[in-house]
Amino acid sequence: METGSLVLLCLALGLIVGAGFVVLLQLAERRGNNAVALLSSSVPDGVDQVIDALGSAGLVIDPSLNVVKASSAAYTFGLVANDLLVHDEIVEMVTRVQRSGEAEEAEVVLARGPFSEASLHLEVRAARLGSRYVLVLADDRTESYRLEETRRDFIANISHELKTPIGAITLLAEALESASDDEAQVRRFAQQMGTEAARLSQITREIIELSRLQATDVLASADRIELDSIVSTAVDHNHVIAKAHDIELAVGGSKRVTVVGDEALLTLALNNLIANAIQYSPDGSRIGIGVHHDAGIAEIAVTDQGIGIPEADLTRVFERFFRVDQARSRNTGGTGLGLSIVKHVVQNHGGDIRAWSQVGHGSTFTIRLPEAPSAVATQGERR
Structure with missing residues (x-):
């Protein structure tokens, strides 16, 4: 009896130990799967399709600052190289978002390329995407800046171009008054005033014509x-x-x-x-x-x-x-x-x-x- 009981006890202990090993193996497998998931570069469901559909530049950044997903515009703008963010300003923005968890927005001026003097004006927004990733969106505002610069130049040019004939007419009027007793001088100054007035009229006419061309469908x-x-x-x-x-x-x-x-x-x-x-x-x-x-x-x-x-x-x-x-x-x-x-x-x-x-x-x-x-x-x- 004692021998039989001992055998049964050994069998029971073996089953318990075996079951424990199975449980430990399952736990290890689950932990391994979780670790793989954490290290995986995949992004949340649906984000890939959204990034691909974006007209603006879109990027998904992982905790190691690797670019795990980027739209074609992001490559066009030169924001990505070798799956890494290229520009320090955007890297710093992403780092701050990772630390604070709060979204950021800023205007960033970047060079169009290593050998280009032209600039790219981007409106950049960065925010958390889930618990691990940061989503970066960049809209190109270069054309808006160019148009604003053109508008400022146009106004400055108009001021300069109008100032020249107006100033000339003013000086000629003063000269005309002082030469009132000299008929030849009066005729000469009057002719010059007519020339400057015609020029002023032509500038005004052409400015109006340009405005009309830009405002209507001819x-x-x-x-x-x-x-x-x-x-x-x-x-x-x-x-x-x-x-x-x-x-x-x-x-x-x-x-x-x-x-x-x-x-x-x-x-x-x-x-x-x-x-x-x-x-x-x-x-x-x-x-x-x-x-x-x-x-x-x-x-x-x-x-x-x-x-x-x-x-x-x-x-x-x-x-x-x-x-x-x-x-x-x-x-x-x-x-x-x-x-x-x-x-x-x-x-x-x-x-x-x-x-x-x-x-x-x-x-x-x-x-x-x-x-x-x-x-x-x-x-x-x-x-």
């Missing part, structure tokens, strides 16, 4: 227009001044090419290009105005034999108040708004304008517009 009442008519009118407008400088205006190219748009505005655009070509061309030279069309694109090219434009200035010639030759432009009455008006007119008609130039040999400005489909019936034709 194609709301578009008509079918033949480019021959636009070229003929613009050449007539510039015929007298071209003849005064012995400059030939030569017209050629395709006939009866049609576009859809506002005839007065397109005429204004071409008139500005021809006037600009005359202004920068030497006496006795030739300006060509050619019309061409191909593959649904209509083109008007104005080519001169003038002083040309340096390559560094070609990208800026369509900016408001920009002048390649400041002294020459002022002496000829240029406002620096003509090419900017051309650009806005052409863009409002769904086209673009291109500039080519070689210093000392001349320039070519080409207006490109969608050619009118043969079946298009415009409002003017329906009336």
Whole structure:
């Protein structure tokens, strides 16, 4: 009996010990699974899809500051390299959020690249995502900053451009008063006042024209227009001044090419290009105005034999108040708004304008517009 009881007791102890080992193994397995889960780089369910759908830059950062998920915009902005945040400002923001648990928001200015002088303005927000991760969202505000800078420059330029003729008129009025007994001087000062007043009027007119182009849809009442008519009118407008400088205006190219748009505005655009070509061309030279069309694109090219434009200035010639030759432009009455008006007119008609130039040999400005489909019936034709 004692021997049998001992055997049973041993068996019972063996079962208990075995069961204990099984329990310990299960606990170890659970702990291992938990550890793996904690170390896993996966993000909460649904976050991957949200990040992929973002138009702005989105990143998920783990406790070790590794980027475990990033949208395509985050790579475009250069925020990520080798699965790490690149910019110290954003790293510091994420670190603070990890420590405090409170969301942060800031405007960050970053270089576009290691060799670029241009800046990227981002509005960055960082907040906890669950208990381990930090979500970073970055919206690009660079265009807003550029537009604001352009607005400030425009206002400053307007002030400067208006101040010059106004100041000249004031001085001439004073000179006119002091020379009241000298008939020849009175006539000379009065003529100069008329010139400055005309310049002031032109600047005001062109500023108003630019504002109108930016505020309205010029194609709301578009008509079918033949480019021959636009070229003929613009050449007539510039015929007298071209003849005064012995400059030939030569017209050629395709006939009866049609576009859809506002005839007065397109005429204004071409008139500005021809006037600009005359202004920068030497006496006795030739300006060509050619019309061409191909593959649904209509083109008007104005080519001169003038002083040309340096390559560094070609990208800026369509900016408001920009002048390649400041002294020459002022002496000829240029406002620096003509090419900017051309650009806005052409863009409002769904086209673009291109500039080519070689210093000392001349320039070519080409207006490109969608050619009118043969079946298009415009409002003017329906009336």
